[in-house]
Amino acid sequence: MSFVEPFADELLSSWLARVRCDQRAPGEPLLRAYRNRAGHWRHPDVNPKKSMIAELAASEGFTENSVAELGLCYRYPRITPDFVAWHHVPSDDPSRDFAPALTLRLSWCSRCLAEDYAAGRPAYIRADWAMAAWGFCFRHHWPLVDRCVSCGSSHWAIKRSSQGPPRLCCIRCRRGLERAHPRALELEPAAQPIWINIVAFEAALRGALRGKVPDQFRFNDTSAGQLLEESARICLLFARAHRRWRLRDRLLHRFAAPVLTLDNVCPNEPSCEMPLALASPSMRRCLIAICAAMLDADCDPTVRNEDEPVVDVWARMVDSIALQQFIQDRQACSPTLKRTVEAACHRNEKVERMSALRSASTAYKTLFRDTAGNAFSSRH
Numbered sequence: 001m002s003f004v005e006p007f008a009d010e011l012l013s014s015w016l017a018r019v020r021c022d023q024r025a026p027g028e029p030l031l032r033a034y035r036n037r038a039g040h041w042r043h044p045d046v047n048p049k050k051s052m053i054a055e056l057a058a059s060e061g062f063t064e065n066s067v068a069e070l071g072l073c074y075r076y077p078r079i080t081p082d083f084v085a086w087h088h089v090p091s092d093d094p095s096r097d098f099a100p101a102l103t104l105r106l107s108w109c110s111r112c113l114a115e116d117y118a119a120g121r122p123a124y125i126r127a128d129w130a131m132a133a134w135g136f137c138f139r140h141h142w143p144l145v146d147r148c149v150s151c152g153s154s155h156w157a158i159k160r161s162s163q164g165p166p167r168l169c170c171i172r173c174r175r176g177l178e179r180a181h182p183r184a185l186e187l188e189p190a191a192q193p194i195w196i197n198i199v200a201f202e203a204a205l206r207g208a209l210r211g212k213v214p215d216q217f218r219f220n221d222t223s224a225g226q227l228l229e230e231s232a233r234i235c236l237l238f239a240r241a242h243r244r245w246r247l248r249d250r251l252l253h254r255f256a257a258p259v260l261t262l263d264n265v266c267p268n269e270p271s272c273e274m275p276l277a278l279a280s281p282s283m284r285r286c287l288i289a290i291c292a293a294m295l296d297a298d299c300d301p302t303v304r305n306e307d308e309p310v311v312d313v314w315a316r317m318v319d320s321i322a323l324q325q326f327i328q329d330r331q332a333c334s335p336t337l338k339r340t341v342e343a344a345c346h347r348n349e350k351v352e353r354m355s356a357l358r359s360a361s362t363a364y365k366t367l368f369r370d371t372a373g374n375a376f377s378s379r380h
């Protein structure tokens with residue numbers, strides 16, 4: 001088998017690394033991010049430049065189309081930076097070019113790597129491992145990870161070996177990354193129904209990124225663009241609900257269990273700018289589970305059950321002006337989600353009125369008891 005033929009699901013830079021038998025320093029990107037004419041940052045794995053495609057096609061003897069097909073924008077025509085996994089997204093301001101460059105935050109599926117190894121194939125990076133719209137591998141329904149399960153390092157490289165095909169190895173402990181996460185193995189029997197539920201929602205996002213209309217039984221009256229925008233906005237409004245941090249923690253706590261995070265540590269604070277894109281795979285799974293609970297009629301990804309619907313807690317904690325702007329925006333919000341959110345706001349108002357009434361009644365009773373007590377003591 002030729003080692004330079006790109007795999008159908010391979011990331012552009014992964015193929016290039018194999019082509020050039022990359023000997024560079026670990027962590028140094030083979031393809032560098034660039035600014036487009038409008039001054040916005042772009043990454044060649046997502047939006048390869050036409051000149052780069054032509055140059056690669058000519059030097060490697062492929063057609064331009066077969067090289068262009070490796071770019072994420074070709075696989076997912078509706079891709080936006082919100083659905084790509086980044087380590088860091090620099091400002092578009094040219095005066096701040098000293099900041100670290102735009103780099104992809106790659107994760108991997110240990111089962112895909114184990115299959116590569118067992119089949120004698122060189123290990124390669126799947127294009128889907130650079131996406132933030134999912135936290136599981138579609139083929140194996142298995143949680144993606146971005147750290148070595150032996151030592152916790154996030155630095156890896158493809159290592160060539162004389163005994164077998166190249167493998168993805170940890171730079172710190174040198175072990176192969178095809179080793180499954182021990183916690184995932186332990187949790188798998190109980191967690192699988194939840195994982196499958198979330199994978200089904202992620203498949204709908206994947207379809208929408210390709211421009212496919214979502215299944216109307218599950219996502220009634222929702223277009224592909226709306227499903228994507230709704231997911232991005234649910235995460236964004238959730239991340240920005242600083243002032244109601246208690247409610248936000250309560251909602252996150254429902255999902256941030258080892259079944260989704262794979263360990264007992266709660267994921268870090270989500271980014272207020274690009275919560276999904278900058279999240280770790282653990283946080284990403286929690287955020288996607290929140291979206292699935294609110295948007296997918298067939299999905300119940302709740303890890304810890306509570307009576308109150310997820311949408312009620314979400315609608316109570318997010319900024320009310322931003323919430324109204326979102327649900328009035330026909331491009332971003334489907335009529336179905338608008339109705340669901342309005343019903344949640346209505347239930348929240350009712351609960352608030354009841355609790356105000358209860359505290360007024362308690363205050364009244366206390367006042368009455370005190371007055372009666374004072375009258376009694378003044379008579380004696």
Ligand SMILES: [Zn+2]
Binds near residue numbers: 112113138139140142
């Ligand atoms: Zn896999």
Ligand SMILES: [Zn+2]
Binds near residue numbers: 151170
């Ligand atoms: Zn390691």
